[in-house]
Amino acid sequence: MTEPSAATTTDGASGSAPRLKDVAAAAGVSVKTVSNVVNGAEHVAQRTRARVQAAIDVLGYQPNATARRLRTGRSGMIALAFPELPSPYFAELAVEVIAAARRHRCTVLMDDTAGDPRAELRIASGLGDPMIDGVILSPLGLDRRELAARERQIPLVLLGEADFGPVCDHVHIDNVAAAYEATAHLVAGGRRRIAAIGWQDPSPRATAQQRMAGYRAALEAAGLRPEPALCPPVRAYVRPDGAAAMRRLLKLPARPDAVFCFNDLLALGALRAIHEAGLRVPEDIAVVGFDDVEESEYAIPSLTTVAPDKTGIAEAAVDALLHRIAVGDGEPGRLIQPGHRLVVRESSRRR
Amino acid sequence: MTEPSAATTTDGASGSAPRLKDVAAAAGVSVKTVSNVVNGAEHVAQRTRARVQAAIDVLGYQPNATARRLRTGRSGMIALAFPELPSPYFAELAVEVIAAARRHRCTVLMDDTAGDPRAELRIASGLGDPMIDGVILSPLGLDRRELAARERQIPLVLLGEADFGPVCDHVHIDNVAAAYEATAHLVAGGRRRIAAIGWQDPSPRATAQQRMAGYRAALEAAGLRPEPALCPPVRAYVRPDGAAAMRRLLKLPARPDAVFCFNDLLALGALRAIHEAGLRVPEDIAVVGFDDVEESEYAIPSLTTVAPDKTGIAEAAVDALLHRIAVGDGEPGRLIQPGHRLVVRESSRRR
Numbered sequence: 001m002t003e004p005s006a007a008t009t010t011d012g013a014s015g016s017a018p019r020l021k022d023v024a025a026a027a028g029v030s031v032k033t034v035s036n037v038v039n040g041a042e043h044v045a046q047r048t049r050a051r052v053q054a055a056i057d058v059l060g061y062q063p064n065a066t067a068r069r070l071r072t073g074r075s076g077m078i079a080l081a082f083p084e085l086p087s088p089y090f091a092e093l094a095v096e097v098i099a100a101a102r103r104h105r106c107t108v109l110m111d112d113t114a115g116d117p118r119a120e121l122r123i124a125s126g127l128g129d130p131m132i133d134g135v136i137l138s139p140l141g142l143d144r145r146e147l148a149a150r151e152r153q154i155p156l157v158l159l160g161e162a163d164f165g166p167v168c169d170h171v172h173i174d175n176v177a178a179a180y181e182a183t184a185h186l187v188a189g190g191r192r193r194i195a196a197i198g199w200q201d202p203s204p205r206a207t208a209q210q211r212m213a214g215y216r217a218a219l220e221a222a223g224l225r226p227e228p229a230l231c232p233p234v235r236a237y238v239r240p241d242g243a244a245a246m247r248r249l250l251k252l253p254a255r256p257d258a259v260f261c262f263n264d265l266l267a268l269g270a271l272r273a274i275h276e277a278g279l280r281v282p283e284d285i286a287v288v289g290f291d292d293v294e295e296s297e298y299a300i301p302s303l304t305t306v307a308p309d310k311t312g313i314a315e316a317a318v319d320a321l322l323h324r325i326a327v328g329d330g331e332p333g334r335l336i337q338p339g340h341r342l343v344v345r346e347s348s349r350r351r
Numbered sequence: 352m353t354e355p356s357a358a359t360t361t362d363g364a365s366g367s368a369p370r371l372k373d374v375a376a377a378a379g380v381s382v383k384t385v386s387n388v389v390n391g392a393e394h395v396a397q398r399t400r401a402r403v404q405a406a407i408d409v410l411g412y413q414p415n416a417t418a419r420r421l422r423t424g425r426s427g428m429i430a431l432a433f434p435e436l437p438s439p440y441f442a443e444l445a446v447e448v449i450a451a452a453r454r455h456r457c458t459v460l461m462d463d464t465a466g467d468p469r470a471e472l473r474i475a476s477g478l479g480d481p482m483i484d485g486v487i488l489s490p491l492g493l494d495r496r497e498l499a500a501r502e503r504q505i506p507l508v509l510l511g512e513a514d515f516g517p518v519c520d521h522v523h524i525d526n527v528a529a530a531y532e533a534t535a536h537l538v539a540g541g542r543r544r545i546a547a548i549g550w551q552d553p554s555p556r557a558t559a560q561q562r563m564a565g566y567r568a569a570l571e572a573a574g575l576r577p578e579p580a581l582c583p584p585v586r587a588y589v590r591p592d593g594a595a596a597m598r599r600l601l602k603l604p605a606r607p608d609a610v611f612c613f614n615d616l617l618a619l620g621a622l623r624a625i626h627e628a629g630l631r632v633p634e635d636i637a638v639v640g641f642d643d644v645e646e647s648e649y650a651i652p653s654l655t656t657v658a659p660d661k662t663g664i665a666e667a668a669v670d671a672l673l674h675r676i677a678v679g680d681g682e683p684g685r686l687i688q689p690g691h692r693l694v695v696r697e698s699s700r701r702r
Contacts, residue, residue, distance in 0.1 A: 060469060077480065086442050086645070095436050098463050107478060109430070110461040112449050118411060127458060129428065131480045239649045272649045294437070298590045298623045300651045
């Protein structure tokens with residue numbers, strides 16, 4: 001009995017998707033018995049059930065989504081939608097969400113909304129796909145009224161700063177506190193003309209508003225005066241916009257000696273603009289980013305940045321969504337706030 | 352009549368998802384008429400049909416996937432699966448696939464397989480979700496036998512180098528030629544000890560094999576001898592592995608004067624290791640990557656790299672998939688080979 005089951009295990013691990021009959025062979029029971037266990041039948045002996053479950057775990061058997069949904073009313077598929085796929089922050093966060101979902105044997109399907117409110121509304125309604133159990137959405141263009149009017153009220157968890165009130169669960173870090181710490185770190189390093197890259201004009205998003213509030217509060221606490229000229233607006237949080245904003249700052253009569261960028265991509269663009277101007281980081285200008293994407297650790301110089309607890313954010317979002325899927329939408333939405341920390345690297349070393 | 356339709360257009364553009372009644376108001380017809388047009392009823396006058404279609408186009412009206420599938424047998428949803436989501440190359444390619452699919456009014460759902468053959472087989476079978484019309488898959492762990500045995504034969508297009516024979520359509524650039532050009536560029540710049548980072552030992556993937564073949568051919572054409580010590584193997588195509596391989600190369604008695612990395616992340620890791628060793632790029636060592644991710648343009652120094660035609664790859668994959676969805680799997684699989692070009696930047700400037 002042990003021999004064939006070991007062989008099946010090896011085969012399963014090598015790649016072919018294990019089927020009911022593989023589980024049956026490994027557990028030494030009939031296919032019908034495995035089917036009974038998988039379908040939650042009550043009359044299977046405890047010992048047999050444990051043996052089948054062990055074989056399922058070893059083989060990594062996963063019933064297909066349609067079968068699973070017919071049986072339990074749920075497919076095990078959740079959708080994850082974010083506004084900027086090329087953003088390494090969202091890519092890294094998505095990897096964490098996928099890992100967290102996998103621990104609950106759920107499959108994640110991702111959708112890039114490009115921040116288009118219509119696309120956000122479609123995904124918030126589950127795309128009309130009855131196979132999708134629930135949705136984790138990082139909204140950019142959607143507003144509160146539109147969200148309330150969505151077509152299908154499937155379980156929904158929001159990521160990111162935008163405030164939608166108690167309409168659903170919401171996961172984000174304390175952005176004001178994080179921006180305060182980043183700016184205070186530059187003050188502590190002896191910097192006095194501290195610029196900020198990330199404001200948006202005329203319609204700053206919630207992220208820009210909260211990080212600007214933290215930046216201003218830290219300056220004021222240090223007795224420094226925020227200057228509009230030191231806060232050039234950007235269109236989007238991407239490398240080219242960071243480089244362009246930095247070039248504007250370098251043309252000021254009184255150049256900044258530090259810059260806090262509202263995400264790492266802006267900071268990486270700023271690093272490049274400073275390099276092209278023949279100036280040195282951190283000797284001439286210190287730079288701090290926000291997100292702690294892997295690229296920042298490898299940048300030259302390596303980038304000081306705010307590291308949100310991405311694993312914590314992903315686990316909180318998946319746990320909240322699975323809870324909603326299990327119990328429904330009766331309870332009011334909760335705000336869940338995972339932690340963050342400042343990672344100090346070469347770009348803000350003390351002079 | 353013009354006034355209300357203009358107002359509806361503005362409202363649609365501002366974000367709320369347009370519904371049948373918005374289309375009806377904009378076209379100046381009844382909801383029933385719009386429904387008839389959308390559902391392909393034959394008895395609607397040509398002029399009315401054109402007016403409704405124009406309103407649909409202006410408003411960006413999109414019937415939900417379930418309704419669309421009931422009507423046409425297709426949901427307009429396709430799945431895109433790749434093995435390494437945090438890889439900026441896949442993220443940038445996914446953005447192109449999403450854009451190409453959107454031009455055909457299709458929604459893309461993405462799945463990260465992490466290169467796990469079981470996950471690849473599940474997605475190649477459409478995840479058991481009848482709402483998925485077809486799949487674009489970049490396989491890493493799957494083998495030919497496993498692919499042939501997939502559960503549900505839904506339309507499938509493969510991306511990337513792995514060879515699966517004529518079982519389905521396959522899109523990739525000419526990797527051997529591209530690696531040859533990258534290496535020949537270093538030779539033309541006067542480099543003589545040209546290392547390669549990206550070989551895998553003991554099981555090199557197709558990507559490693561093809562890029563290594565192009566590298567060796569270019570060395571041989573220049574009368575240079577490939578040396579195993581100049582080709583340290585890596586585990587995965589990520590920044591830490593590029594940095595570690597570069598550190599090994601820097602310890603050789605005769606240091607290389609150039610290095611061709613099989614992707615940009617390996618090259619960005621190598622740049623960091625060279626910087627940490629106190630050496631200069633390109634003065635001491637020239638570096639060339641592969642993929643042309645945006646990060647490479649902003650790196651310090653900016654990175655010379657092979658740029659695959661990502662838009663061409665995405666359009667070819669979506670076109671091939673939609674063709675398969677329309678006509679079925681009767682025709683044998685085709686190989687489609689979009690172009691590439693070498694983008695020369697600071698990291699390989701002539702000394």
